[in-house]
Amino acid sequence: MEPKHPVVKPFLTTRSLEPENQETPIHFIENDIIQTPLFYRRNHFSYPKLTYSNYFILINGLVSTPLLLSMLNILQLPSKTIEGVLECAGNKRSLFEPKVFGEQWEKGAMSQGVWKGVPLRTLLEISGIKKEAKEVVVEGYDVGKRTDLDKEVSYSRSLPLDKALHPDTIIAYEYNHQPLSFKHGFPFRLIVPSWYGMASVKWIKQISVIGSHFTGPFQKIDYMYYPNQDNDDGAHPVTTMNVNSTIQKPIDMASLNAGKHEIKGIAWTGKGSITKVEISIDHGKTWSIAEVTNYNLGYKWVSWSFDWYAVKKGNYTVMSKATDSYGQTQPIKPYWNRKDYGYNAIDHIKVKIE
């Protein structure tokens, strides 16, 4: 009797089960496509109960022709494939100081893969947008109660017209060349590349074109940057992902032998593309350029690595800093905001060379 070689694999990290919130084990991801079982799960409510036999998407509001589209209607339209990062606006929230209440996401509230679907634009063009249109509201089948409101609400989000009509904003029905999984929005979820994940509504129920600014709680209470603790002055919406990077190896607080070590990780941004990743071993006094495997990946993250010759024993802080084509670079301190969104400070880990 010979044992098989034991399989050693990472798992999602559980943050809560009701609703299900679990993050991708981002430090242990070897390739640049996250398989469905390790794709982070972020829900505001428990999973909806859907009946596919009479599933339709309703398109209404400021349109010439309201539409009721069946699954087949949508699958027959010309498709588009998008590869890219999906990142929760609360990714890395647990790194803010002081901590705020909410899901304590570490660095894995993000994943990456390949979505196939129909541009939202296509549906809106079939329906015909009236000229008073300002925003497009996408409502999911997921509903529930919030601690701050008395009545049940659905998870709904709006996009400004230009983003709704962007040809890469799609209604996805496949992920990694397989039907989208139920937990990730089957049969249809919105994918809004370059924006934080809150925009990518799952289990689409209704698409409404409106002539005002949408005021649902996930638009005007959550997913807003509030710069002040005590008032809402300067509040502005969470939209595009910030330039960011994460060190995947070594693991924070690792003890290593003196010698050569590969420092590796990923970097991504919402607007533009990554142009540079730098590494510092001396608390930011000096920076060295990391090797980036492939620039210009569209909406995908880039992978980077840096060979570190750690000769002298001692404790080190390893830092990574990404810069994008719009000149945005990771700050030393994160942009503090009351609900702790958009953390993108320079990443750092500590290691001991012994």
Add this chain to the structure above:
Amino acid sequence: MEPKHPVVKPFLTTRSLEPENQETPIHFIENDIIQTPLFYRRNHFSYPKLTYSNYFILINGLVSTPLLLSMLNILQLPSKTIEGVLECAGNKRSLFEPKVFGEQWEKGAMSQGVWKGVPLRTLLEISGIKKEAKEVVVEGYDVGKRTDLDKEVSYSRSLPLDKALHPDTIIAYEYNHQPLSFKHGFPFRLIVPSWYGMASVKWIKQISVIGSHFTGPFQKIDYMYYPNQDNDDGAHPVTTMNVNSTIQKPIDMASLNAGKHEIKGIAWTGKGSITKVEISIDHGKTWSIAEVTNYNLGYKWVSWSFDWYAVKKGNYTVMSKATDSYGQTQPIKPYWNRKDYGYNAIDHIKVKIE
């Protein structure tokens, strides 16, 4: 086409893959027996390659008759069943301030279940212990290099004679009424109830009775309490689990409605049994007694709960403090030691009532 109700379940939390170290999602465990897939995995080296067809345990050293025991030899001896906690000495290490290098275990480097096996005492009695015997060294098949030593070493630990001869110290081959899984030491692992997990050597290769104090690196470098940062004065071995408790619900940093909430968790100790669990909502100024479901569970943890009527909105710190039958109680501050073992400070979480 109706979907099945989606299964929402927790997973192990990955700390490292080489070697595999993953912790139990202790906050999401509903019953008091941990199934094998969620049992924490703590390895010092990669998994050993075993050939079961010629697997034997060698018993040697200061014995009248050295023995070479086959799997069948051991399975035919009278068995004993032990239910209890297994807790890594590094459990909760990440809570120490300042942090030290090493595995950053949160609160789930512990599990609980039912082991069946043969008392080590039985084997030692068959072999016959000579009177100069002082300790019993148990060596595992897992070998590898440490960053602080040049040559390969095996994972080996010794027990003082009284603990080795304790009738509840068993060589286990079943867990939860199933054959022990390979990752947890199949075909045979030591189970030393009431001691931290480092004593419970997996994949037993050899048992040696010695007349001196064992000096292997996992006995005399690791798993020692070093009270000082700069010298080894006062060093003493890690043995019995400290009295401890963990709040499972609510989750740290949760936002909750005003109203009644159940605070629930577990408490355990190595020596004696839990006699009291107390809860504080006011930073330790006052304490209330939690309801303990079942005292006197031998080596198992107790489950406790407390109904909290949270009327006033605001931020709260919820604390739990366990006391055992030897009068040991959880301290406000953990006992600092250079390698960060045995963390057992009063547990606490923060919640917001809104």
